[in-house]
Amino acid sequence: MIFILMVVADNPDYKSMSDSELWQLCHKDDMRSYDELFSRYYPRILRFASRYIKDTMQAEELCMDMMFNLWVKRGQLTIKGTFSNYLFRAVRNSVISYFRKELPATLGLEEVKEECQVGRSSDYRLISEEARDVYYAALKKLSPRRRQVFILNRYEHLSYSEIARKLNLSENTVENYMVAALDGLRVNMKEYFPTLLVFLLSFPGLLFLF
Template sequence: MYRLILYSVDYKNLTDNNLWDGCKKGDLRAYNELFNRYAPQLYDFGMRYLKDEERSQEIGIDIFLDIWQRRGEITIEKDISSYIFKAMHFRCIDYLRKKQMVYVDVEMMKDDNRFSAESTDYPMRYREANDSYQLALNTLHPKCRRVFQLSREENLSYNQIANQLEISRHTVERHISTALKRMRLFYHDYLTFLIAALLTGL
């Protein structure tokens, strides 16, 4: 009489290579262990670039989902951890490039009389900047304008906007990209001033 012996595998004690081999074979427990092992570090790594916890987590989750979905296609040259962090690096850079973020040295602007509320032409410059902003908004397609306002004025994440408007995240990103390009045409000389005013709460 033969007896079937089952061996319990402690995934926490497996090496990264063992876990990756398991992932390629469709082992969800191996995949979950990789996720638990590296996800927190990956989020922290993304924060160095984005300074945005929610965005870092979103990108990190996307990377792990992509790894699982493409586990049969991905070629790991060194080790899975290097692949994961390299993917995070490039996705963060790509995110910042697409978003076309504008960095402003607020402290420097506070010392610049042109941006001071005590400046004699401040009210006029602020009104002109705000008028340019409103004009740019009004030239956008209504759906594009709504997406942009939800993102920039109500601080909703891309996923929250997608859920609220019942559209895809890709559509949200496309609208934001379109809006930013249009804004630059209208801000021109007033862009830096407007951002400084908004960030300093003037």
Template sequence: MSFQHKELPDQILLEECRRDSRLAYEALFDRYTPRLYKFGLKYLHDSQTTEELVMDLMLWVWNKRHSIDLKTEFSAYIFRAMRNSVISHLRKKVLETTPIDLLLNELAFSGKPADQDLEYKETESLYLEKLALLSPQRQKVFRMSREENMSYREIAQSMNLSVNTVENYMAASLAFFRTNLKEYTDIPTLILLAFLLGT
């Protein structure tokens, strides 16, 4: 990979990927793989599984390079995709290790069909609904921390805030989520909330 590619912004690299540039793809790969790995490992605590999820995701980016239609920054897009991969893995793990009678009770109690994708869309919708109740500044800080895996120091520098202010924003946001979501105890919600609100 050339130095020139390493310095190009994501959008230009994506455009070159659509023209089948391997150099552009390698630049994106090198730029995001370590950060995605760190992000996944934070929640999975399993280096091999995390590496597999990252490799699968980056392979998917190459295979879908002609059809990826971004409505946001690539960094937000790729971390959201990694977040979804981790959630999917955690869901599968929980379903494999949770006693079947507990799962059956959960389904019976909820009265919903066993449509996991629908459940997760509903759960994420709930999360986004609560997130929208935060102030714009706190929303941005929370997303940068949880969705882009930025450190408090990185967030502070990006937003021209003190690290202490970022810490206070995050503490207040986490307390808000825990208070406003504590009545939701179904398995899909618990998995998603453990992922989003975990430290």
């Protein structure tokens, strides 16, 4: 019996562990805990990045680099809040950084400079109001449940599991609502996206909209 207990202790069930438990083990250089986090989240963050970056290889490279750096810098990183929220914020920031580099190639450097200077011009208020109007109009077009899930996640910073408990839904259902909400916003804002993207990159306080 003692031998069996020792074997169990030496072979923890990583799949049953929470994200925070796995991350704590990563700090102790436990590669298997990192492998479990990778298998849980890499497909999800890749789907997220691929919604914005249509070049599959670029999206994969971005996500692989981010996950690799997570392991390399495990001893330096302090994650506040849930691991999933941290990870999706990180991949969102990586996507934004990618677009920062790509925007000059797609819109033209002078156009980007001109757009970024809008914040210093007398037209700032008008463009700011137009950007907000476009966003809120797109938000109102979402179904009530999708809008509710989106607001709980993006405004109240609840994780999918927290939203699921709050609304008495499965976590998978919450994720599906969130995916549908983001898709709906992108469709309804599609024709405005290039201008809004430059505008939002110039004013980081509004980046949570995407």
